[in-house]
C-alpha cells in the first residue's frame with residue numbers, strides 16, 4: 317500500500333499521516349501560505365444507498381468509532397480551521413449531537429440537511445449568514461471548505477493548498493487521475509464514444525471557495541441544479557463566472573461508497589496506528605536485552621520504536637511521554653506486579669488518548685530457567701484476563717506474551733523473532749476478541 321512509504325517517521329497524530337504528499341509549490345499553488353481563518357461544511361445528510369446498510373455510511377463504525385468522527389477530527393486538529401458545520405438528516409440529529417459530545421468535537425456544530433447533497437450544502441452555508449442561526453455565533457468566513465463527510469483521510473497539506481488556491485482564485489478543488497476510461501452508451505446500450513482518459517480527471521473533495529462566491533452561486537442556481545447537480549465547482553463557473561483552480565490530491569481522498577470501502581478504510585487506520593511503538597522495560601539485564609533486540613527487529617519491519625527503561629513502580633511516569641509522542645502501542649517488558657500494570661492502564665485511560673483510537677498494550681513476561689515456571693503460577697493468566705476485560709471498556713487492548721529466556725543464543729533468537737512477529741500482528745490487527753490471552757512465544 318502506497319500509504320506505508322509515505323508515512324513520516326513519527327506522526328504527531330495518526331490522522332495527520334494519511335499521505336502527507338509533496339511540496340505546496342509542486343502544483344503551481346502559491347507558496348504564500350494562506351492560513352485562514354477558514355470554516356468547513358461537511359455534508360453528511362445522505363442515506364448511503366450504494367452501501368446498502370441500514371445505517372448511513374457516515375455513522376458506520378471503524379474501530380468502534382463512527383466514520384464521521386474521523387472526518388471531523390481531521391479538520392479540528394488543524395489550527396487555522398475555525399469552525400466545522402456538519403449537515404445531517406433530521407432523524408440523525410440526536411445521534412450527531414451524541415457523537416459531538418462523546419468525542420469532544422469542540423469546533424463542531426450541526427444543522428439539518430435537505431433531500432439532495434446540494435440542498436444540504438446550501439443549508440450548511442446558510443448557518444453563517446441566516447438570522448435563524450444567530451445563536452450559533454458564527455462569523456462568516458472569507459474562505460469555506462466543502463468536504464464530503466465520508467472522505468475521512470483528508471490531510472492538512474491538501475487542505476492548505478486548496479484553501480490557498482480558493483483565496484487566490486475564488487474556487488479550487490482536488491482532482492485525481494481517472495482509474496477507468498469514461499464511455500458513452502447509445503440508447504440501445506452499444507458504445508457511442510469513449511473519452512481520451514489522459515485528458516480527463518476525477519473531481520474529488522475537498523473543494524474550497526470564497527464564501528460569497530459559492531453562496532451567491534447557490535442563491536442563483538435552479539431547481540434542476542439542486543435536484544440533479546453533483547459538482548459545486550460547476551455552480552460557481554455557471555453562476556459567478558469563477559473558474560476553479562484544480563489541484564492533484566493524494567489517493568486517500570477517495571469517497572467511502574461501497575461496503576468494501578469500509579474494510580479498506582479500517583485497514584488503512586490500523587496500518588497507520590501500527591507504525592510506531594513505545595517499549596518500556598524493567599531495568600534488569602534480561603528485560604533490557606529483550607527490549608533492545610525487539611527494537612532492532614521491529615525496525616526491520618519499518619516501525620518507529622522507542623525504548624525507555626524504568627524501575628519498578630516508575631513505568632506509569634513514562635505514559636505522559638508516550639502520550640506526547642502519540643504512540644498507540646506500548647510494550648511493557650518485565651515481571652513486575654499486576655498492580656503496577658493496572659496503574660499504567662489507569663494513567664493511559666486518564667490521558668484521553670483512547671478517546672479517539674484503541675491503545676494496544678502488550679505485557680511481556682520473561683520466563684527464566686531458574687525461576688518458577690510461569691505455567692505453575694495458575695493465578696497469573698486469569699489475573700491478566702481480568703485486567704484485560706476491564707481495560708477493554710476503556711479502549712485499551714491488553715495482551716500477554718510469555719518469552720522463554722534462555723542462554724542458548726539460537727533459541728533466544730527464535731523466541732525474539734516470534735515475539736517481534738506476534739507483537740507486530742497484535743498491533744496491526746487490534747483484535748479485541750484476543751485481549752486477555754497469554755500467548756507463549
Ligand SMILES: Nc1ccn([C@@H]2O[C@H](COP(=O)(O)OP(=O)(O)OP(=O)(O)O)[C@@H](O)[C@H]2O)c(=O)n1
Nearest residue numbers: 359360361362363364365366431432433436465
Ligand atoms: N441529501 C444528501 C445527500 C448526500 N449528502 C452527503 O454528501 C456526501 C457525498 O454523497 P454520497 O457519497 O453520494 O452519499 P449518499 O448520498 O449517502 O450515498 P448514496 O449516493 O450511495 O445514497 C455524503 O457525505 C452524504 O452524506 C448530504 O449531505 N445530503
Ligand SMILES: O=C(CO)[C@H](O)[C@H](O)COP(=O)(O)O
Nearest residue numbers: 433464519520521546547548
Ligand atoms: O464527486 C464529487 C465531486 O464533485 C462530490 O464529491 C460528490 O461526492 C458527488 O456526490 P454524489 O456521489 O452524491 O453525486
